[in-house]
Amino acid sequence: MIPEIGHYALILALCVAVVQGSLPIYGAAVGNSALMAVAKPAARGQFLLVLLAFCCLGYAFAEKDFSVLYVAATSNSQLPLQYRLAAIWGAHEGSLLLWMFILSIWMVAVSFFSTHLPEAMRARILGVMGLVSVGFLLFMLTVSNPFERLIPAALDGRDLNPLLQDPGMVIHPPMLYMGYVGFSVAFAFAIAALLGGNLDAAWARWSRPWTTVAWCFLTVGVAMGSGWAYYELGWGGWWFWDPVENASFMPWLAGTALMHSLAVTDKRGGFKAWSVLLAIMAFSLSLLGTFLVRSGVLTSVHAFATDPKRGLFILVFLAVVIGGSLVLYAWRAPRVGLGGGFAIISREGMLLANNVLLIAALGSVLLGTLYPLFLDALDLGKISVGPPYFDTVFLPLMTPAIFLMGIGPLAQWKQASLPALAIRLRWAFGVSLVTAVAVPWLMGQWTPLISLGLLLAFWILATILVDLRERLLQAEGGSIGGRVVALPHAYWGMVLAHCGVAVFILGVTMVKGFEVERDVRMNVGETATLGGYSFRFDGTQQVNGPNYVAARGTFHVSRDGHEVTMMYPEKRRYFVQNQTMTEAAISPGLLRDLYVSLGEPIEGGAWSVRLYHKPFIDWIWGGCLVMALGGVLAVSDRRYRLAWRRKEAAVPAATQMARPTVS
């Protein structure tokens, strides 16, 4: 009964979405307030219905209802409750429901935080989001129904893939989807502006916070996916340039470019058409990612079980949504005004140059990901494009981008002078260059790549320091503390996010340059030394988990005779799918991770063991978190709070085209 309620809730949600996607947009076109007013209640109603469906599926998992096909396929009676609930998004159908649920969350958020927008704009935004959800609901109800019954019911389920039975599974997909789907808001803003023909600086101002929030979620989501792969897959890597990883990275690159170009549009009113195109691209790439993951056109470690029917549906959906938007863009964008003027050498110019670099990077990822498909489709042979390609192409594209990232914030808006910038930054450059050469040399291993990485990281930090010093000297507010507070949150957000990039680069450089690993054969009581640490193997014992049995090794780690930690890597055998999993043991630290993973048992209680010493690896994800925090800080800027506070006063007058002018 409960699953049927969920199914009906989805059908009702589809009806509501059709209404939401049609009446308000029509109302906005003919100026009918009553029709436009439908958008808000429709969005909220749709949210409640999808929430109901989501809860129904959760209930079926919690209650182990194996008469539901999806529940039987992705869970098992022995699976612990938290993983049964995470199994909601453990495979194709349920993850679509999660996608849909998150889309409805964003719609509700827009319905609450958009009261300061002109009525027609709001109606169009919610209408466009309604149209997107029509597509996804149709997709679920036609070829991927999570509530499909299994008659007769299975005695027990086939269990969740053991790789996914991990705390990472509980939070990584929701975070990632919050990011992917969050770009639908920026997309809806862009399409609404194109439809209404009122593409102006105010549009950029309104979509900026939404873009930034979605970008923060996506940053955290991608970083968590990478961290999860690092500790779960058991071979110590953290990024493989797999098609599915690329599918999450491409919207991130587009979103990053969008945030920066919105800054130009907001400030100068320029490059509106370009910003709109980026907004369309960011969401389109999220959709493309869905297609790549679910259609089976590319092989990936992370892909869902695939079905050509589903692939065809998403492709048609993709063609309609993106194709339609791009046609609309081609039709409306030429009429967009130019905005205020600025010189080529200016903050605006540099932001746009960075945009070009980011988009070139995005294009390379897209090219590398799809190229095997292109060749195969043209019957020119099969090739693989993997990490060596992406590493080779990415570095020359990212190096100038990072270099510009240091200069940009110091350049004046409208017009800047290169010689003046060079003078202001000469110390920053000198100091970072010297440090970058000296540090690896002092650490005993100098390679050009390590120095380049360190140079980029130090360059960012040094330029930030120069900038901070100048701004704090100029700022009003008396004491240092007062001056710090006087600078806007948006500025601090940018500083923090850029620091995050530096931290990230430091992490990548140090790991790639200084990581050591050893494959050893360890008898009980033997010691292996790595990176100054001694690992003593104290044997394995059998451990029984809820749905697996494991051999758990005990490693005693010491340094200079002092005990550092105990590590317990496991080799698990999950009963239901009879699958062996390597659970590496990690001792994390600010300056290094120790990573131990059990290989195979060799005769006499000995094991093959892989040991890693990974300096600074946690800085990779730490850097991403700092970037996301920077985004959060930027969104908390006074101007946005003012805008939302002002909305209460503006509500009665909202029927007019009142545009709050916040500066």
Next chain:
Amino acid sequence: MNRFLIPFGLFVVVVGFLAVGLTLNPRELPSPLVGKAAPEFSLPQLHDQGKTISSNDLKGKVWLLNFWASWCGGCKDEHPVLIHLAQSGVVPIYGMDYKDQRNEALAWLKEWGNPYSVVAVDEPGRVGINYGVYGVPETYVIDKAGVIRYKQIGPLREDILEKKILPLVRELQNQ
């Protein structure tokens, strides 16, 4: 021309490729060995370990080389097709028991029937690597001169046999 149409144009191209991609199988690899001499081998026979079978013995006739194993699920799917082909006597099928246990392989053939003229044993999988095998079952069509003419990856089906393999075999036999 409207330069704002460029993104749409690029998108149409990408969608076109994606649509073609839906019809392709990314897991299927064309073999670079087609048209080249079949790698030589000389291996013990499954049913009579004392004897060997060598690829040189097979020169001068058209034959099929079928990589299989008792642990392979797809082999069971294609097995009736092979039996049927063997009964027709059109072309001899030589089996290559790939990375398998001898007694299990013998039991498997006893249970499901033996379509093979001779079965060679490739226990360490070396001949498999020389032939570029990456998943069993795989079937090669080899001509009188010992050149690989066709490679089937995955289970044989009646339609593949009728449309591709048998016409090719007849043509090669008539050369």
Next chain:
Amino acid sequence: MRWLWVLMLLLPSLATAYEAQPLAANPQAEARLKALAVELRCLVCQNQTLADSNAPLAEDLRREVREMIAKDMTDKEIIDFLVSRYGDFVLYRPPWKLTTTLLWVGPFLLLGVGATGLVFALRRRQKKVTDVILSEAEHSRVMKLLSERANRP
């Protein structure tokens, strides 16, 4: 004191007795294998390198590569051996060929086109936009005037 010296001489040998042995007989060869294997694709896996995969075929191929290293074959010979059997698909670094030219040139082509496009767009824009670019002094005067106006009730 003599016994102390003896003990100190003994200690290192005791420690080596309990030192774990490398898994591979020849660590240099193993390092070469690893460097090769991370750029090679495991054919039966979804998308893994030969180094990371535990699939039986991957193990066999690592064994083959190990044997070829022992035979002192060059990296190129080893890679050619694999490519002649499995095609370019085994290479994660696609070879430079006519069909992969676009793949390798594409990113830089994109950057070149993007950069030229940007410069042209900015130039054209500067001509079209009548907005005068203010000097620093003029700019601060404007800001001052504006803030005076904003402070007026």
